Amino acid sequence: MNSIQKKIWILAGVVLSIMAAIWITLTYYNQKTMDQYNEILQRYLSMNEVTNASQQTITSLYNYLLTPTEVNLAQIDASKVRLRKARIAMLDLRSEESDFALTNYMNLIDSLIETTDRSLLFQSEKESEDSDKAFSEATRISKYISETTLTLLDDDLKTYDRFYRDMINQSTELKKLGIWLMLTITFMLLLFTYWFSSSITRPILKLTQAARELSRGRFDLQVEVSSNDEISFLAKMFERMRININNLISEIQQKAQLENELQQNKLLLRESQLRSLQSQINPHFLFNTLDMLSKKAYLEGSEETSDLLASVAGLLRYNLKRLDRTMMLKDEVKVLGQYIEIQKARFTERLQFNLEIDESCLSIQLPGLTLQPIVENAVIHAVEPREDGGKITFRVIDSGERVTIEIEDDGPGMSEVKIRQILDEDNFETEGHSTGIGFSNVVKRLRIFVGQDDVIDIKSELGHGTKVILTIPKTKGSVKDDEAPDRR
Missing domain, CATH: 3.30.565.10 (Histidine kinase-like ATPase, C-terminal domain)
Known part of the structure; x- marks a missing residue:
């Protein structure tokens, strides 16, 4: 007598299995795509950070050469620290295809830092001409770094253009697959739900009609339900309830009345006892x-x-x-x-x-x-x-x-x-x-x-x-x- 429970568990198992498979597939695909996208974006951000740091270093050096103060010197040091951090970040971007280009790129960063230090040294030794030459060299290296950055970015855009297009195509195909899956699952669920609900609603309708007749006071009609599940057992119990319902209602009413009177008597007794004692x-x-x-x-x-x-x-x-x-x-x-x-x-x-x-x-x-x-x-x-x-x-x-x-x-x-x-x-x-x-x-x-x-x-x-x-x-x-x- 557990067929209804089995049907419910089968329906739940099928739905959960399908949903779990779809969720795992989508999660794996999305995670893989996001990892690739994050790697590309990190390359762009790292190279952009190198360009910004080199330009900031040149600006700070120029300000110090014009006004050699401790504040401007501290700005140069901060710019160099930022440039070194950007260089370290570039190490994570190495690959077999870009190893040579990135090596040259990092050498340019080292040259910029070295040239900046040389310009500061000449400035401290009062050799303005040599300091200006070193500043010009540092400016040239900074511009070359910016141009190299644009070149690397352009190469990456060409390299990953196919990836972008594949990702767009895969996203489109995934949407189509999702639509077809939803339609298929919906159709299967509708068929299963119709069969499942019909096996339950038909005997329930008979029980409903019997209950309606009982509510009208007709306790002589026998309740009959032809099924092999829990509803059949329910119908038998309903039939027993039909036989004893009048006696049960009378007994409940009498018991409720007696309990109410007993409770009131207890309250009155406690109140009178308290007043008597007081x-x-x-x-x-x-x-x-x-x-x-x-x-x-x-x-x-x-x-x-x-x-x-x-x-x-x-x-x-x-x-x-x-x-x-x-x-x-x-x-x-x-x-x-x-x-x-x-x-x-x-x-x-x-x-x-x-x-x-x-x-x-x-x-x-x-x-x-x-x-x-x-x-x-x-x-x-x-x-x-x-x-x-x-x-x-x-x-x-x-x-x-x-x-x-x-x-x-x-x-x-x-x-x-x-x-x-x-x-x-x-x-x-x-x-x-x-x-x-x-x-x-x-x-x-x-x-x-x-x-x-x-x-x-x-x-x-x-x-x-x-x-x-x-x-x-x-x-x-x-x-x-x-x-x-x-x-x-």
Whole structure:
């Protein structure tokens, strides 16, 4: 069942063979002709260069004899160098027929250079008469070189006249051969194409008629094609398609409808899940904070209390109004600082908080109230239970296409089992503390926001502290400061 393929390969092989033969023949002929033409042209150019160089030498010598300056002397030297190069180039033009003439020609060049040097020598010895004689001799030699050049050119023109005429005749014959070849190839291709296309189009026309009847809803007509190639197999498959087409169309439509509904339900579920997680706000934080602030104001009555109130106000405003939006890392760091100010007022020197922030990373976005619950968890487990307090380090690191956020404490640490429970948010849930948002809530919201499970990692050992690592892509909603949403 591969006769169509064989026909195509035969047609391609014949065309390629003919075209390759024609191309090789034309290329060989053209290259041979171009080589001969270039050789003749090079002879003409070389002899013309000798004439020009000799005339330039005489002109430079004449100028120097009139005005013996260093500039004119340098022009003579340059002309002689040019003349020597032209003489060397003439060596490549030697042949058995022109060996004697070219030898005399090069001897004339040597004589011109020698006579020029002799004229310069006499000029330097203040022998003007001898210098003028040498100049006259050099002028005569230059003229003789020009005449010899014309003679050689004329001989070459006579020698290669037959070549030119043969080349023109061959070009004419080649054009005629090309025309006949094109006509022959075209005729052969037309015959082969007609036979090839007919063997394909006839059964295809039958398939077309059957398809037209199927498009009209007539599925009772049998498809029959009499051929011994791939189209016969296609007709059999077409016949099977005719039998099952109604069931297939119905199945595809139902499947497409179900997939569309499933996709919409997934989107709605993710959106509702995110909103549900973001809406978990526990007012218990407000009560505890206000109680602490009231006791602080009662005991101190200082300006520090005013600062604490400002921090609390900013923190509450952020908590109550921004959970339904994504926030810039800059805003999260700011509200984290307000939270730390409140906790420092509570724990005083027991709480050590260090910041290591790459300012260029603060424009990325992440869900609101992501950092504070993590730091708060560190305060509760690493600072509050210990009499001497604890240390928390917050880092923002540029990691190429991502931004790495690390919250590290020197608390008691946790086991591998506990870490797996936290990262498997379906099987673990921590109670929210002052904000009412637990660790598991943060994990869920981050994974929904980024769309990846590896957005958060925890490294910890019992007795050696805990490090929480967030990896946020820069391309996930990163904006410039002037493009950030309204923060009022």
